[in-house]
Amino acid sequence: MAKHLRDNVSRVKASSPLGTTIFVGLRVADVLWQYTILHAGWGSKLIELLGGSSVDIDLVLDSSNGQLRPYYKLVIFMSLCSSLKQIVTLLFISKQEMPPISAVIIAAANTITNSLNSIMSLWLFTSRVPTSDRWFDILHSPSVAIGVGAYLVGLMTELISELQRKAFKKNLANKGKPYGGGLFSLATNINYGGYTLWRAGYALATGSLPWGILTFSFFFYDFSTRGVPVLDQYLTETYGEAWKEIKIRVKYRLFPRLY
Template sequence: MADKNQESKVVDYVDRSNKDPSPLGRSIFVGLRAADAVLQFNILQRGWGTSLIQRLGGSVVPFATPRDASVAFFGLGPYPAIMAALAAGSSVKQIIHMVGIGETALTPQAATFIGLFNTIFNSLNTLFSIWSVTSAAPQMATQSASLTDVVTSSPTLMLGLGLYTVGICTELVSEIQRKMFKDKPENKGKPYGGGLFGLATNINYGGYTLWRAGYAVAAAGLPWGALVGAFFFYDFSTRAIPVLDQYCTDRYGDSWTEIKKRVQYRLLPFIY
């Protein structure tokens, strides 16, 4: 009885057994994620973030203006352009998943919650990247410099970009591999434990954790990146993974048990 009570307290934000198309929920999610990319760009390019921080009594990093920088990216200097690109990349990845990969139904309420949740984290990263107290911008970012010079001048920035790239590619590729497996008629009703999912049963969650941590590192350095990574690691390991494990156990039975025996890790290889 205690176990059942404990399971009932674990929250899942989607009904995994419901495979309805849910066009309204998906449209809301896609719209919010697309709007987020535009929002983060405007926070940087139009000075919305600078204005907010200064009104709160803070100071901002004096980035090189586009005409001072050797290369201008849609009106942004190299480092702000990197921050805008990371936000846009997260939106593109999640829109691809929603439009062409995901099968689980999504209610308008869940779509709104998940969309805004991602926007909050992206907005914090954007603001922290320009606030002088937290910004991980290398000194080169305040001078006339190329994108390559800015990136290679900062090990912290390179680490953040590396984690982001590995994480978002891992999440996307693993989900495409699972989708291709599921689309084959002979695999109907079977769980997937191949490809990148052969490294960890929830490798897509691990990928999400990595790119979220990397995005935070690139914006505000190691302390913020470690905090963000720890938050998602804790949430996935204590909430999302137990929920999904129970769902897969109920749906696939022994087939899922065999995959868990074969695949040692749950979130990230050699970690958890």
């Protein structure tokens, strides 16, 4: 008996004003939530409530003006960019419907993941916060420098690949054809690979190497055992031989030359 594959997104192409509004609102709220976790001390209080030790408040907030120090502004920046990317994708790239329940679940999953990263950045055991406010010193930490680099590369890979596919689909001459050009010529699901990479980079920059590896492993496993197979099934049913030809030409699924 064939294994049932669960798809986390709808493949129906339709407008969904309510779901879209809910999703955009929740993704904007996520940035404010992450800011509150850091600035209001909620994350530190939770860590201490659970018996852990949080970083000194003076390393989080500048006592002279009450603002977040540069490292924690960087944490907020990653939350902000991830929200903006997903909002842009929904509003200007994706044609799939966004039912209200899906909007809540997807936004909540992203907020939970981001919140864990924010808390990890505050936990003394995992935090990469430097004692200096100079940007050079912040990026002097290998995990922060590599994490931010992986975050930016992954986010841009996901966004650019989806914009390339959008441009292909917009051309009426390509109606009914699957896309295997641009970055998708390197891996059939390179946008999933980009998402996995920026998620891992985000985690690495906020919670050290073990947290980054765990995050990467979680998303890589989910995509390779569920996300990619279910999308492959959908594309095979939709495009038939044309999709099979792309899979023969493009050897890799998530990352070029990874496996």
